[in-house]
Each structure stands twice: as C-alpha cells, then as structure tokens.
Amino acid sequence: MTPAYSVIFFTVASGAGYGLLTWLSVAYLANWWTPNAQGFVPGAIALCLGVVLIVAGLMSSMLHLGHPERAWRALSQWRTSWLSREGVLATLGLIPITLFVGGWLWAPERILMLRMSALATIVFSLSTVLCTAMIYASLKPIPRWHNPWVPPVYLGFALASGAVIAMCVRAFADTAPTSFMIGTLALLIGVWILKILYWRHSDAQDSTSTIGSATGLDALGDITQLDAPHTAANYLQKEMGFVVARKHATRLRRMAILLGAALPSLVLFEILMTEGFLHDILLLIGTASVMFSLCIERWLFFAEAKHVVTLFYGEKSV
Amino acid sequence: MTAVPDTTAKKLGLVIDLDSCVGCHACAVSCKEWNTGGYSAPLTDQNPYGKEPDGVWFNRVHSYETRSGKDAGRTVHFPRACLHCEEPACVTVCPTGASFKRAEDGIVLVNPETCIGCKLCSWACPYGAREYDADDGIMKKCTLCVDRIYNQNIEPSRREPACVSACPTNARHFGDFADPESNVSKLTAARGGYDLMPESGYQPTWKYLLPRERKAPASVLPMDKVYRKPVRDEHKSRSADAVAGVATTLKHNRATNAAPPDSDHSALPGANSQCPSGQSVNVASGTQFTTEPPDAQLTGWWRWIDRLLSR
Numbered sequence: 001m002t003p004a005y006s007v008i009f010f011t012v013a014s015g016a017g018y019g020l021l022t023w024l025s026v027a028y029l030a031n032w033w034t035p036n037a038q039g040f041v042p043g044a045i046a047l048c049l050g051v052v053l054i055v056a057g058l059m060s061s062m063l064h065l066g067h068p069e070r071a072w073r074a075l076s077q078w079r080t081s082w083l084s085r086e087g088v089l090a091t092l093g094l095i096p097i098t099l100f101v102g103g104w105l106w107a108p109e110r111i112l113m114l115r116m117s118a119l120a121t122i123v124f125s126l127s128t129v130l131c132t133a134m135i136y137a138s139l140k141p142i143p144r145w146h147n148p149w150v151p152p153v154y155l156g157f158a159l160a161s162g163a164v165i166a167m168c169v170r171a172f173a174d175t176a177p178t179s180f181m182i183g184t185l186a187l188l189i190g191v192w193i194l195k196i197l198y199w200r201h202s203d204a205q206d207s208t209s210t211i212g213s214a215t216g217l218d219a220l221g222d223i224t225q226l227d228a229p230h231t232a233a234n235y236l237q238k239e240m241g242f243v244v245a246r247k248h249a250t251r252l253r254r255m256a257i258l259l260g261a262a263l264p265s266l267v268l269f270e271i272l273m274t275e276g277f278l279h280d281i282l283l284l285i286g287t288a289s290v291m292f293s294l295c296i297e298r299w300l301f302f303a304e305a306k307h308v309v310t311l312f313y314g315e316k317s318v
Numbered sequence: 319m320t321a322v323p324d325t326t327a328k329k330l331g332l333v334i335d336l337d338s339c340v341g342c343h344a345c346a347v348s349c350k351e352w353n354t355g356g357y358s359a360p361l362t363d364q365n366p367y368g369k370e371p372d373g374v375w376f377n378r379v380h381s382y383e384t385r386s387g388k389d390a391g392r393t394v395h396f397p398r399a400c401l402h403c404e405e406p407a408c409v410t411v412c413p414t415g416a417s418f419k420r421a422e423d424g425i426v427l428v429n430p431e432t433c434i435g436c437k438l439c440s441w442a443c444p445y446g447a448r449e450y451d452a453d454d455g456i457m458k459k460c461t462l463c464v465d466r467i468y469n470q471n472i473e474p475s476r477r478e479p480a481c482v483s484a485c486p487t488n489a490r491h492f493g494d495f496a497d498p499e500s501n502v503s504k505l506t507a508a509r510g511g512y513d514l515m516p517e518s519g520y521q522p523t524w525k526y527l528l529p530r531e532r533k534a535p536a537s538v539l540p541m542d543k544v545y546r547k548p549v550r551d552e553h554k555s556r557s558a559d560a561v562a563g564v565a566t567t568l569k570h571n572r573a574t575n576a577a578p579p580d581s582d583h584s585a586l587p588g589a590n591s592q593c594p595s596g597q598s599v600n601v602a603s604g605t606q607f608t609t610e611p612p613d614a615q616l617t618g619w620w621r622w623i624d625r626l627l628s629r
C-alpha cells in the first residue's frame with residue numbers, strides 16, 4: 001500500500017493525543033496528577049497538547065478525503081463500518097474531553113464532573129484508537145493488516161507515545177517521579193517487543209492468494225503477465241502497488257527500533273543517573289525521536305503491506 | 319444502507335468465457351464510452367495525451383501467458399471488472415452509505431452524491447474493481463450498466479451491459495444467476511464456471527470459464543511440413559467460399575476450441591492475413607494451407623505466384 005503522509009500523520013498524532021489524554025485522565029483519577037498548585041500548569045499544557053494532536057490528526061485525515069465538506073455523512077454507517085465508528089466515537093469523545101479540559105482549566109473544584117469526564121475520556125480515547133486499528137485489521141485483501149496483532153500494536157503505541165509526551169511535559173515543569181519515567185520506558189519497550197513479534201508473525205505468514213487463484217488460471221500451469229491493461233500506472237497501482245525492497249525495509253525497521261526504544265532508554269538512563277541542565281534538551285530529543293520512530297513504523301505499516309489486487313498485475317503471491 | 323441484503327431477488331451478472339476472449343479491449347472501450355455519459359458520469363481522464371495517461375475505466379483487460387510441461391505457452395486474455403459480489407466488504411466498510419448492494423438485483427453501486435472519497439472501499443475490494451476519480455473526488459465502479467439494462471428508451475434486444483453488446487467473440491454472457499434455467503446458470507454448470515480468488519470469501523457473482531484444452535498445440539506442427547495448396551476449383555466461387563470459410567473457422571473454434579488448422583498461418587512465410595476478414599485474401603488468391611508437398615499440384619501461373627509468395 002502506498003504510504004500517504006496525511007494518514008501517517010493522522011494515525012501517529014491522534015494516537016499520541018488519545019494516549020496522552022488517557023494517561024492524564026488515569027493520573028487524575030488516581031490522584032497522581034491533579035490541578036493543584038504543582039500540577040495545574042503542566043496539566044493544562046499537556047491537555048491542550050493532547051487536544052491539538054487529536055484535532056490536527058482528524059483535520060489531516062479529513063483533508064485526505066475527496067469531498068471533505070461531506071465528511072459528516074461518515075457518521076451514519078456505524079453499524080457496519082469501522083471508519084464510521086471511528087468518526088462517531090471521535091466526535092462523541094470531544095464532549096468529555098472538552099469537559100475534562102475545561103474543568104481542569106476553569107473549575108478544578110468540581111471534582112465529580114472532572115472524574116466522570118476523565119472516565120469517559122479514557123473510554124472514548126481507547127475505543128477511538130481501537131476503531132482506527134480495526135479499519136486496517138478488518139481489510140481481508142491485505143494480509144499484513146488483517147491479523148489480530150494490529151489492534152494491540154496500535155493501542156500500545158498510542159498509550160506509549162502518550163505517556164512519553166506526558167512525562168516530557170511533567171519533567172519540564174518540575175520533575176517527573178522516577179517510577180513514572182521507568183514505567184513509561186517499560187511500556188515503550190514492551191510495545192516495541194509486540195511490534196517485533198508482529199513483524200515476525202507477518203513475515204512468516206503463508207500467502208493467502210496467488211496469481212493462479214486470483215485468475216483461476218493455475219489449472220493451465222505457470223502464469224506470467226504478458227500485458228497490463230494499460231500503458232501507464234493506474235489508480236490501483238498508484239494506491240496499492242507500492243513496493244519497498246526487503247533490504248530497505250529491514251534497515252528502516254532497525255532504525256525505528258533504535259530511535260523508538262534504544263535512544264529513549266539511553267536518555268532516561270542518563271537523566272536518572274546524572275544531575276544537570278541538559279536534561280530538558282535530552283528529554284525533548286528523546287520525545288522527538290520516539291515520535292519520529294512511530295512515523296517510520298507507520299510508514300512501514302503501509303509500505304510493507306501488499307494488497308491482493310497486485311496479483312492481477314503480475315505479483316506471484318500475497 | 320451499507321448492510322448487505324441477506325439475499326437478492328435476482329443475481330445479475332456476467333459469465334466471462336476466457337476461451338473466446340481475444341483481448342481486443344472492445345468491452346473496455348465501449349464501457350468507457352457508455353459510462354462516461356451514464357450513472358457515474360463522467361469517467362475523467364488525467365493527462366490523456368501525455369506520457370503517463372491515467373483515467374477511470376470500469377473494465378480492464380489483462381493478458382497472461384500460461385505454461386505447463388512441454389506446452390509452448392498460451393496467451394489468455396482476461397477481462398476484469400466488478401464481480402458484484404454476494405459478500406461485498408467494499409459495501410460494509412463504506413462509512414457514508416454511498417456504497418450499496420441492491421436487494422432487487424444484486425448490483426453494487428456507489429452514490430456519486432454522497433461518496434466522500436475516502437477510498438476505503440477500493441482497499442476492501444480484492445478484485446481491483448473500484449477506481450477513484452481524481453477530478454470528481456469520488457469513487458466509481460462498474461454499474462452493470464444499470465442505466466441500460468432497464469432502459470425503456472432502447473430496444474429490448476440491446477438492454478444488456480455495453481461490454482456484452484460490444485464483444486465481437488461473444489465471450490461475455492449476461493443473465494440472472496438466481497435463476498437455474500438462465501443462460502448464465504446453464505453455461506456455468508456446463509463449463510464449470512469458477513470464482514476468482516474464492517478464498518477471499520466475497521463470493522463473486524460473476525463466473526469465469528477456463529480456456530478449453532488444446533488438442534494439438536499449434537507449435538508442435540513442424541513448420542517445414544506446412545505447404546500451401548492451390549484450390550483452383552474454388553477460385554470461381556471465391557467470395558461465397560470466403561464467407562463460408564470464415565463461418566466454418568468460427569464454428570470450429572467454438573465447438574472444439576482446438577486451434578483451427580490454419581490458425582497459425584500468420585507465422586508462415588508469405589502468409590498475408592492474420593484475421594478472419596483477412597482470410598478472404600488467402601481464399602481470393604486461391605491458396606490454403608495443407609501438409610501435402612506443393613509441387614504435386616502446382617501448375618501454370620499458380621506455381622509462379624507460389625514462388626513469389628514464398629520469398
């Protein structure tokens with residue numbers, strides 16, 4: 001599948017935004033991070049960041065549409081369509097998110113409202129990310145997406161990147177508790193291990209279809225494409241015919257793991273072990289590197305996924 | 319809307335006979351012609367006269383080569399369009415309800431007024447049947463000529479998809495698969511019509527027919543044993559023969575699927591025709607291909623013509 005930058009940005013940004021809001025809600029409910037004297041300002045910054053990430057992501061996915069002005073219609077088919085469900089949950093989720101952010105900023109004393117909206121924020125955030133993942137996981141013609149690993153990896157990366165951003169903001173304002181930092185790192189590394197397992201699983205997956213089963217001509221022997229129906233690439237080939245060389249993909253996978261897990265580990269180690277003013281910069285670098293690694297991971301998610309329609313264009317098996 | 323009906327009253331669709339298809343792309347062209355003025359109009363093109371032309375086509379004809387064992391290889395032309403599946407995930411993934419399957423006849427359509435152009439349905443289709451119109455910003459696909467097959471303004475005999483009318487070899491058959499007595503159901507039963515990519519689980523309505531087995535591949539006929547033989551007697555009534563000849567060849571083709579004896583003559587030196595209409599040229603010059611030695615029958619100016627042609 002051809003990686004579209006708007007979709008990569010959308011999934012990474014809104015995933016991180018929902019992850020961030022989830023953790024802030026959890027921290028609020030658990031009384032780790034409340035709008036008290038110490039927590040108010042970093043909390044406000046983190047909440048706004050979360051909202052910006054979500055809204056920017058949703059906007060980018062809307063601009064990806066051929067008719068953005070009709071986007072409201074996408075709320076109608078939630079009975080069958082994961083994309084519609086995602087739209088409905090993202091829209092409904094804006095209500096508790098607004099209440100939570102508003103309550104934090106202007107009415108921190110209304111504990112009940114804050115608690116209720118925090119709870120609802122967690123539910124809507126996680127379910128929206130799950131819908132995003134299910135859009136991909138439900139597509140049978142793309143075996144690398146149509147498997148049970150995809151939803152946990154999506155959820156995991158959303159939560160991990162959200163935690164990283166929360167930690168970064170908190171550490172900037174005062175100091176993040178050591179347990180928070182270590183927990184975040186553990187989550188991040190855990191999700192990368194999940195991702196590596198996903199890669200191993202999908203590399204080993206048997207092909208579901210072949211050029212023979214697609215055309216039915218396997219009855220006549222080996223099949224090669226003699227002529228495509230058209231002289232230049234058409235929509236199908238431009239949208240779904242993207243191929244990334246195995247060597248290139250392996251290199252990118254390593255780079256993603258390096259930037260997404262190894263470098264943040266080093267940064268955290270250095271912050272926990274030493275005292276110094278460089279910590280802020282290191283934290284920023286670590287966070288940026290995690291976000292960048294997720295963009296690579298998402299790019300690969302598309303680039304490595306083969307669509308069975310390529311079989312008609314000469315691909316041997318998918 | 320995007321819930322797929324449990325069952326449809328009719329299951330309209332096509333049987334595509336890969337045995338007859340000659341890869342002329344007439345179906346694709348006539349489809350484009352009809353549909354650029356039809357339900358999903360227009361079918362836009364981008365850069366049509368440039369180096370990399372692109373555009374919306376509902377019907378695409380691939381050509382494959384198959385080989386097995388000592389078979390020298392055979393070309394199979396393969397038209398591909400929407401199969402109006404019975405379990406079309408292209409419909410269920412649609413977030414707007416723009417994609418739908420009609421309960422009355424099973425036709426899968428996109429409503430051009432409500433499609434938002436999210437392209438998800440094209441990802442969900444295993445058969446590459448959906449093409450995005452970059453100018454219109456919406457998805458388009460084969461309509462089974464819904465604006466033709468029920469059209470009261472055209473005579474009943476032409477109320478079939480444009481591709482079916484256009485096919486010069488009758489490789490496309492239109493009918494109702496829900497009716498076991500229909501032409502398409504019978505044809506499917508008789509010739510073992512099959513589903514493309516059955517493992518997709520989409521249950522395509524359309525069926526394909528495999529090319530028939532070849533009795534003797536043309537390639538095993540040794541070239542140097544093939545000679546032209548004059549047919550003088552037929553000379554006088556040549557136009558009648560020409561017509562009869564073409565008809566026989568076509569019949570022969572349909573009935574046995576074996577390559578007609580003279581089907582390979584375009585590869586021979588001096589052959590001056592490649593198509594049924596060109597065949598009359600051969601008949602006109604009074605020669606046909608046989609495996610008998612030439613000189614035995616050649617007399618007079620026939621021999622002279624033969625030499626000239628053999629050069």
Ligand code: SF4
Nearest residue numbers: 400401403406408443
């Ligand atoms: S061939 Fe593709 S577009 Fe047509 S009904 Fe089946 S899945 Fe849908």
Ligand code: SF4
Nearest residue numbers: 412433434436437439
């Ligand atoms: S591109 Fe149009 S028809 Fe296809 S899924 Fe999106 S809204 Fe539905």
